[in-house]
Amino acid sequence: MTHSTTRGRLARLGLIGLAAGLALTGCSTVGSTAGGDSGATGAADDGTFTVGFATGGQPDADWQQLQGDVAQGLAEQRGWDFVELSNDNSEATATKNADIFIQKGVDVVMMFNGQPSANPVIAKKYEAAGIPVVTFDIAQPGWYFVGVDNAAAGTEGGTSLGELAKEKWDCKVDLVISAEGTAAGQINTWRTGNARDAVKKTCPDIPEGNYVSYEADGNLTTSLANAPGVFAAHPDAKNILVVGLNDQAVVGALQAATQLGRDGSIMGWGQDGGLITGDNVDPNLVGSVMYFLEGYPASAFEIADAIEAGDAPAVKDTGDDAAVSVKPCPVTAEEAASIPSIEDRVSQLASAPKGSTEYDLFCKA
Amino acid sequence: MAENASAPQSAASEVALQATSISRRYGAVVALADASMTLRRGEVMGLVGDNGAGKSTFLKILSGAVVPDTGSIEIGGVEQSFRRPSDALEAGIETVYQDLALVDTMSAVQNVYLGREELSKNPFLRLLNVVNDGGMRRRSREVLAELGVGIQSVNVSVKGMSGGQRQCLAIARALLWGRQIVILDEPTAALGVRESQQVLELIGRLRDHGVSVILVSHNMQQLAQVADRVTVMRLGRTIATRTVADITPETIIGLITGALPADVATPEDSATVVA
Amino acid sequence: MTTSLITAADPAAAPEGRGGRRRPDRRGPAGYRDALSIAAVWLVLIVATTVVRPDFLSSQTLLAVTFTMSISGILAVAQAIIVISGGLLDLSLPVALVFSAWATVTALNNGLPTPVAIVIGILAGAAWGALNGLIVVFGKLNPIIVTLATGFGGLAVMLIFFTSAQIPSASDLRLYGLGRFLGLPNIFWPMVIVIIVAGLALHFTRWGRHVVAVGGNAQAAKARGINLRRMRLATFIGAGAVAGLAGVMFSAVTPSFTAAAGAGFQLIVIGAVILAGISLSGGKGNLLVLLLSIGFLATIPASIAFFGLPPAWALVFQGALLIIAVGIDGYRLKRTAR
Ligand SMILES: Nc1ncnc2c1ncn2[C@@H]1O[C@H](COP(=O)(O)OP(=O)(O)OP(=O)(O)O)[C@@H](O)[C@H]1O
Ligand SMILES: [Mg+2]
Numbered sequence: 001m002t003h004s005t006t007r008g009r010l011a012r013l014g015l016i017g018l019a020a021g022l023a024l025t026g027c028s029t030v031g032s033t034a035g036g037d038s039g040a041t042g043a044a045d046d047g048t049f050t051v052g053f054a055t056g057g058q059p060d061a062d063w064q065q066l067q068g069d070v071a072q073g074l075a076e077q078r079g080w081d082f083v084e085l086s087n088d089n090s091e092a093t094a095t096k097n098a099d100i101f102i103q104k105g106v107d108v109v110m111m112f113n114g115q116p117s118a119n120p121v122i123a124k125k126y127e128a129a130g131i132p133v134v135t136f137d138i139a140q141p142g143w144y145f146v147g148v149d150n151a152a153a154g155t156e157g158g159t160s161l162g163e164l165a166k167e168k169w170d171c172k173v174d175l176v177i178s179a180e181g182t183a184a185g186q187i188n189t190w191r192t193g194n195a196r197d198a199v200k201k202t203c204p205d206i207p208e209g210n211y212v213s214y215e216a217d218g219n220l221t222t223s224l225a226n227a228p229g230v231f232a233a234h235p236d237a238k239n240i241l242v243v244g245l246n247d248q249a250v251v252g253a254l255q256a257a258t259q260l261g262r263d264g265s266i267m268g269w270g271q272d273g274g275l276i277t278g279d280n281v282d283p284n285l286v287g288s289v290m291y292f293l294e295g296y297p298a299s300a301f302e303i304a305d306a307i308e309a310g311d312a313p314a315v316k317d318t319g320d321d322a323a324v325s326v327k328p329c330p331v332t333a334e335e336a337a338s339i340p341s342i343e344d345r346v347s348q349l350a351s352a353p354k355g356s357t358e359y360d361l362f363c364k365a
Numbered sequence: 366m367a368e369n370a371s372a373p374q375s376a377a378s379e380v381a382l383q384a385t386s387i388s389r390r391y392g393a394v395v396a397l398a399d400a401s402m403t404l405r406r407g408e409v410m411g412l413v414g415d416n417g418a419g420k421s422t423f424l425k426i427l428s429g430a431v432v433p434d435t436g437s438i439e440i441g442g443v444e445q446s447f448r449r450p451s452d453a454l455e456a457g458i459e460t461v462y463q464d465l466a467l468v469d470t471m472s473a474v475q476n477v478y479l480g481r482e483e484l485s486k487n488p489f490l491r492l493l494n495v496v497n498d499g500g501m502r503r504r505s506r507e508v509l510a511e512l513g514v515g516i517q518s519v520n521v522s523v524k525g526m527s528g529g530q531r532q533c534l535a536i537a538r539a540l541l542w543g544r545q546i547v548i549l550d551e552p553t554a555a556l557g558v559r560e561s562q563q564v565l566e567l568i569g570r571l572r573d574h575g576v577s578v579i580l581v582s583h584n585m586q587q588l589a590q591v592a593d594r595v596t597v598m599r600l601g602r603t604i605a606t607r608t609v610a611d612i613t614p615e616t617i618i619g620l621i622t623g624a625l626p627a628d629v630a631t632p633e634d635s636a637t638v639v640a
Numbered sequence: 641m642t643t644s645l646i647t648a649a650d651p652a653a654a655p656e657g658r659g660g661r662r663r664p665d666r667r668g669p670a671g672y673r674d675a676l677s678i679a680a681v682w683l684v685l686i687v688a689t690t691v692v693r694p695d696f697l698s699s700q701t702l703l704a705v706t707f708t709m710s711i712s713g714i715l716a717v718a719q720a721i722i723v724i725s726g727g728l729l730d731l732s733l734p735v736a737l738v739f740s741a742w743a744t745v746t747a748l749n750n751g752l753p754t755p756v757a758i759v760i761g762i763l764a765g766a767a768w769g770a771l772n773g774l775i776v777v778f779g780k781l782n783p784i785i786v787t788l789a790t791g792f793g794g795l796a797v798m799l800i801f802f803t804s805a806q807i808p809s810a811s812d813l814r815l816y817g818l819g820r821f822l823g824l825p826n827i828f829w830p831m832v833i834v835i836i837v838a839g840l841a842l843h844f845t846r847w848g849r850h851v852v853a854v855g856g857n858a859q860a861a862k863a864r865g866i867n868l869r870r871m872r873l874a875t876f877i878g879a880g881a882v883a884g885l886a887g888v889m890f891s892a893v894t895p896s897f898t899a900a901a902g903a904g905f906q907l908i909v910i911g912a913v914i915l916a917g918i919s920l921s922g923g924k925g926n927l928l929v930l931l932l933s934i935g936f937l938a939t940i941p942a943s944i945a946f947f948g949l950p951p952a953w954a955l956v957f958q959g960a961l962l963i964i965a966v967g968i969d970g971y972r973l974k975r976t977a978r
Contacts, residue, residue, distance in 0.1 A: 059799040180951040214941070215951035220894060221904035225712070226954055228704030229942030233693070235700050248898075255895065258818060259825060260703050280806040280895050430863075451865030466863040468856035470923035471849075479853050480864030482846040494845040 049308045050081040052106035052131075053297070054097050056114045057086035063294040064112060066346050067136070071110060071297035073350030078301075080308075087111065091118035098122045102129040108307050110300045112136040119143075132307055132315075134300040134323070137293075144315055144323035146299045148291040150187050153271060153328035154194025154243075157289045160330045161195070161241055161269035162202025164286060169265075171203035175237035176211045177230055179244030179253050181218035186319070188245050191271045195243035210237075216249035223252020231262045242268035247275035247288050254284045269330075276336040287332040290339070294346055295358030299324040302355070329363035379406040380442070381577040382427070382458075382546055387436030389422055396422040397433070398601040402579075404546065409568060409578040411588040411609070414598030415621055420581045423598070424548050427579070428460035429453030440546070454480075459539035460548040467523050467531055474498075474505045474519040477538045508541045509534075512570050514563075529560030533567050540574060547571060548579045553587060565591045585614035597621055604628060674917035675929045682936040689943040696946050699823065706828040708938035711737075711893070713831040713931065714886035715905050716912045717838050718879040720930055723913055724842065725875040726855030726922030727783045732772060732791035733883050733909065734902025739794060740765040740887025741897060745807045754812045761891070762884035768794070769880015773873040798899035806896045817892025827889045832931075834882060839927030851875055856923020907958055912937050914965035937961070 053071045056064035068084050075082035083104055087094040094113050101109050102125060109131055113119060119140045126133050133143040165173050178196050181188045196211060214230045216223035223244075230253070231237075240257065244250040247270035257263040263284055270276060270288035303323055306313050316323040331339065339362050340348065352361055382404040389397040397419045404410050414420050425431035427438065429447035438445045440456050447453045453460070467476050483497045484490075505519050514533040516526060523531055532552050539547040549568070553561035561584075568591050571578055582588050588595060589609060597605045597620040604627035605620050619625035689696045715733055722730040730736075744761035748754070772790055776783045807814045819826045842848035853861040854871045862868050894901065916933040918925035940961075944953050 059796060062803065178951075182952045182955060212945070212948070213951045214945060215954035217904065217955075219901065219904055220897065221901050224894065225708050225904065225908075225938075226941040226945075228707050229701075229945035232698065232700035232704040232942055233696075233945040233948075235695060235698060251895070255893065256704075256707075259707050259893070260700055274804075275896055278804075278806065278896070280809050282895060450863050451867075454865050460863070462863060466857070466860035468853045468860050468923060470856040471852060475849060475853075479849065479861065480866050482849055484846065494841075494847050496844060496846055496849065498844070 048079075048081045049304075050083065050104070050106045050108075051075050051304060052101035052104065052109040053082065053084045054094065054101075054109065054111035054113070055084065055086045056112040057088040057090075057093070058114050059089070063342065066294035066342060067112065067297055069346055070294055070349055071300070073346075074297055074301045077350075077354060078305075078308075087113050087115070089114050091115040094118050095122055095125075098125045102126070102131065106131060108132050108134065108304050110134040110136070110297060110304075112296075113138060116140070132303075132312060134303055136296045136300070139318050141317050142315060143317050144300075144303050144313075145317050145319065146296055146303075146324045147319060147322055147326060148293075148328050149322070149325040150190035150319070150328075151194055152325070153289045153291070153330075154191040155198045156328060156330040157191070157269045157271060157287070158195030158198025158243055159202055160287055160332070161243060161267060162199040164267060165199070165203055165239070165241055168267075169239045171205055173199075173203060173206045173239050173241055174210060175234050175240045176206060177227075177240065177242045177253055178211070178213040179216035179223055179227070179242060179249035180213050181245035181249060182215060184218060184245055192243055192245050195269065195271075199241060199243065216244055216252055218245045218249055220248040220252045220255070223249045224255050227253040227256035228260055231257055231260045237262075238265050240266040242266065244268075244270065246270060246272045247285065250288075251275050251282045251285055254282045257284070273331070273336065276331065276333060277339070281333055281336075285333060287330060288336065290329045290331055290336070290363075291326065292329065292345065292358035292362070294342055295349060296326060298349060298357045299326055327357070327359040327363070329359055331363075335364070380404070381406045381440070383439040383442075384423075384427060385437050385439075387423065387426055387433045387438075389426060389431065389433050395601050397426070400436070400598070400601065400603045402596055402603060402606075404577050404579060406545075406577055407572055407575045408593040409572050409580055409591055411592035411595035412579055412581045412598065413583070413588065413595055413617060413621055418598040418621075419601040420598055421550060422601075423603075424460065424550050424579065424581065427453065428458055428548055430460075451480075457543075457545040458548060459542065459544035459546065460550075461532070461535045461539070461552060462550060467535060469524040470522060472520050472522055473509075473516055473526075473534055474502050476523055476534065477501075477505045477519075477541055481542060505537075505541060509537055512537050512540065512567055514567065527560065528556050529563045532556065532560070532564050536564070536567055536571065540571060540576065544576065546577045546579070550581045551583065552580070553582065553584065561587065585617060588617070589614055597627075599623065599627065602627075675926065675932060678915065678929060678932045678936055682932060682939065685936065685939055685943055689946050693946045696943075701942055701946075702823075703825065704942050705935065705938045707825045707893075708941065709934050710825060710827040710831045711886050711890050712905055712908050712912065712938070713934045714834050714889060715883060716909045716930055716934055717834050717927065718882040718886065719909050719913050720916070720918050720925055720927060721838065721842075721851070721875055721879040721882065722783070723918050723920060724855050724922060724925040725851045725872070726858060727776070727872065727875060727879075728920060728922075729784050729910065730772065730787045730876075730879065731784060731906070732768070732787040732794060733879075734904075734906050735791045735794040735798070736765050736768040736880055736883040737887040737890055737902040737905065738897065738899055739768055739798065740884040741891035741894070741901075742798065742802060742805045742887075742899075744813070744888050744891045745805050748808050748811050748813060749806075757813065758888050761888040762881050765884020765887055766877050766881040769876040769878070769883070770873070772880070773876030776876065777869045777872050795899055802899065804896050804898050805891075807891050807894075809895065813888070813892045814895075817889070827893060830885065830889060834885065835927050835931050838882070839930075842925070842927065847874075852923055852925075854922075907962060908937055911958075911961050911965050914969050915961075917968075920969055 053068055055068040058064055072082050072084060083106060085097040085100060087097060094115060095118050109126060116138045123140055123142055127142065134146055135143040137147045139145045165171055176196065176199055178192050180192050212230060214226050216226060242250050242253045250268040250270040254266060254268045257266050266284050267286045268284055270285055273288045273290035276285060276288035303313060345358055345362060348361060349358060380403055384402045387397055387400045400423050412420050422431060426433045429450045429452045432448060445456055478501045483501050485495045485497045502519055514537050516530050552564050565587060568578055580592060592609050594606055594608050595617055596603050597617060715737060718733055719730060740761040743764035744757050747757035747760045772787055775781060775786045816826050821829055842851060850866050850871055854866060854868060858868055912930060912933045916930040940957055941954060
């Protein structure tokens with residue numbers, strides 16, 4: 001996912017910085033243990049079902065730590081033992097954490113690993129120990145895959161934008177801009193490509209020549225550098241739609257339109273919800289698609305429930321065929337404003353009835 | 366000191382520089398031991414010695430690049446203490462290093478004035494640190510012409526210039542800045558005959574302008590042609606000083622190799638000295 | 641004992657003028673040829689695009705190109721100062737940019753007046769440069785390694801303090817970032833001024849002469865009494881201040897940015913500097929050529945859009961550009977080494 005890839009890269013850079021002796025973060029691996037089992041050696045012997053949870057530990061992603069908090073709440077709700085470690089965004093730590101979980105005899109492991117190159121090794125260890133693994137966003141053969149349904153995210157975002165164009169402009173669209181992030185590969189195809197296709201489907205009369213793409217590389221800076229040329233190359237386009245890999249890419253195009261005085265009649269629909277909340281939302285970013293990344297554990301616990309009941313589901317380990325596809329939530333800018341903050345979402349999820357997901361609780365609530 | 370009795374050809378016997386009992390060790394190696402030299406105004410002093418005799422070390426101390434362990438340097442009778450090259454520059458000693466110390470990417474005039482750029486006469490521009498390029502160009506053209514240094518243009522980068530031209534430029538810089546003492550370490554080492562000749566002529570003209578020159582060379586013919594006196598070094602010591610007109614190149618070679626006795630005692634067999 | 645002392649027959653006579661065969665440098669004023677060749681390449685690109693799409697020559701294109709030039713242009717000046725002064729490359733400039741932008745918007749968000757916030761942004765960049773300079777000078781370390789490390793470390797530290805930073809949407813600075821002057825984006829003009837002022841300073845001030853000399857031959861500069869440490873430190877601080885200005889401008893046109901937002905500038909800035917003939921070996925460079933080179937690079941994305949090429953071409957161009965730039969630098973070095 002873009003979240004994982006870009007943030008992974010950033011944080012990796014950050015980590016080298018740590019190694020260079022310039023950073024301030026500590027490196028405690030053990031986050032917390034629940035159920036009064038404060039750091040005791042083996043929870044395996046008392047027969048209680050135990051969840052091992054490894055957070056990503058990337059410094060700029062608060063949702064990763066919040067995933068751990070959500071998982072802890074869900075474990076408490078079930079009366080399970082819970083062991084949380086942080087992968088510290090490091091291959092070495094992630095591998096060491098696997099040994100600790102195995103030694104503690106956990107019954108299932110859930111993890112996000114922003115340094116997936118270590119995953120094959122980790123997978124071997126868990127396989128030998130016979131421990132099932134749920135992975136978030138980054139697929140590994142043999143592990144239950146839980147991730148957002150990017151294909152649906154693209155389609156739903158594009159459909160929402162197309163419907164707005166139909167309603168406001170009667171589908172008279174002069175230009176549909178795709179702010180691509182080629183390096184994200186399949187995810188870009190799902191999010192950007194499906195959004196474009198969905199606009200096409202909703203407004204079938206937009207001429208093929210009105211669809212253009214440019215490289216935004218999933219960040220505002222590059223998008224803002226490359227987008228102005230796109231507007232210049234289509235000087236007569238008035239009604240303009242923008243879709244893209246993420247909010248940053250789309251907002252880059254919208255800002256470029258403002259710079260060139262082309263923002264009179266433009267609407268963008270982003271992905272990932274990164275820039276759809278806060279005080280400074282671009283007025284032309286009419287919507288985005290939220291994934292509620294911090295709520296992934298709710299989906300992972302559906303699998304854990306089945307395993308605990310002795311009825312482990314078949315492993316589905318790819319993005320195309322996921323064990324649980326997290327439902328994306330397309331929101332308009334107004335809707336986004338009424339969605340609770342990430343901290344509030346976490347605490348509400350903790351007190352929600354068993355089996356609730358954030359989508360159920362917050363999407364179109 | 367090992368002063369030769371005979372008077373120098375130059376009428377002025379005023380002392381420009383007096384270095385006394387300079388010593389410098391590098392760990393166990395005694396590079397310089399009790400070296401002394403009296404340089405008169407307007408004379409060319411040759412400095413000779415075998416490889417590793419300490420010539421370069423001596424020059425580096427006189428130019429502030431190396432700080433001596435002991436010893437004193439006086440210029441015009443005033444005691445000096447050089448901690449860095451700029452101290453020696455300020456005291457009026459210009460050193461032309463073996464690697465010339467020219468900036469290839471800069472023009473002749475920029476090199477000549479490097480570190481001493483004239484500022485604009487306009488007080489406002491002067492405040493902005495703006496240089497007086499026109500003035501510097503004019504003056505360097507004048508000086509180069511006066512010294513007979515032939516270069517096409519002072520505005521062209523020195524990278525394309527010949528070794529002789531570069532050497533001359535580096536030497537001419539001394540005169541332009543009104544230096545009284547110029548130190549040259551093997552200025553003709555990398556040059557052909559004709560270019561060497563240009564440089565030797567330039568050295569002669571420096572002397573005519575009243576500048577004192579210390580010249581390190583391995584070439585006896587050249588020394589015979591341009592030097593007034595020669596100081597011989599052996600194993601870190603200044604062992605003899607002779608007036609060139611009075612002796613033959615063979616005498617100097619004898620002093621260098623040890624075939625002729627030194628004027629001072631030398632610890633030829635000292636264990637700490639690495640020849 | 642050796643006999644190398646005696647050069648009776650003068651063996652040096654044979655290789656007459658070992659340096660004498662050096663070709664005279666006929667390049668005229670520094671970088672004149674670089675300027676012509678970049679201007680020519682740029683012109684070819686403009687003509688080719690215009691042939692395919694006559695509407696390329698429009699005020700929209702002018703706006704697009706000048707806007708894209710603005711921030712990378714200022715940042716390229718900072719990089720050029722480092723390179724010319726012999727500091728090899730400053731790989732931490734993207735971090736300096738974001739750090740300054742963050743300082744600026746933080747000042748604005750805390751209610752400080754706009755001029756104060758701008759000064760804070762520039763000082764933040766200068767402080768960043770000072771940090772690099774101190775490590776390079778007193779650690780006697782390779783600037784590329786140092787700035788690589790401070791770049792990573794700085795990013796990591798910034799990630800601790802903020803995930804995203806926003807300029808107040810109604811602030812004067814934000815409005816400035818959205819405005820125009822003489823038909824071109826406001827932020828284009830500071831870039832032009834910085835290039836002109838820095839270019840003039842490099843060529844016509846004593847300070848500039850010393851920067852070039854230290855970059856061209858540090859030992860020679862030292863022998864002329866130039867304090868190398870002081871110069872190196874000063875150039876890092878100066879370049880940092882310029883990067884700080886880039887950060888201020890960046891904050892004005894970017895409503896929300898992350899700590900890593902500067903990364904997109906790294907390649908284009910280094911590419912522009914090398915393309916402009918500012919050799920990585922230091923001591924040489926013309927900022928007006930740099931302006932041409934930035935203009936050329938900023939035209940490429942617009943041309944791609946006009947040609948209607950698929951977006952991956954932008955990446956292809958970027959990669960090709962860097963290879964060409966490095967190749968040119970290597971070729972220039974080889975040519976001058978002879
Ligand atoms: N930086 C240094 N570190 C250690 N030893 C040194 C250093 N510089 C010079 N020496 C030693 O001091 C002695 C004198 O060296 P110096 O370079 O002064 O000789 P020289 O007369 O200039 O020789 P040459 O004719 O080869 O140039 C030599 O033994 C040399 O190895
Ligand atoms: Mg020597």
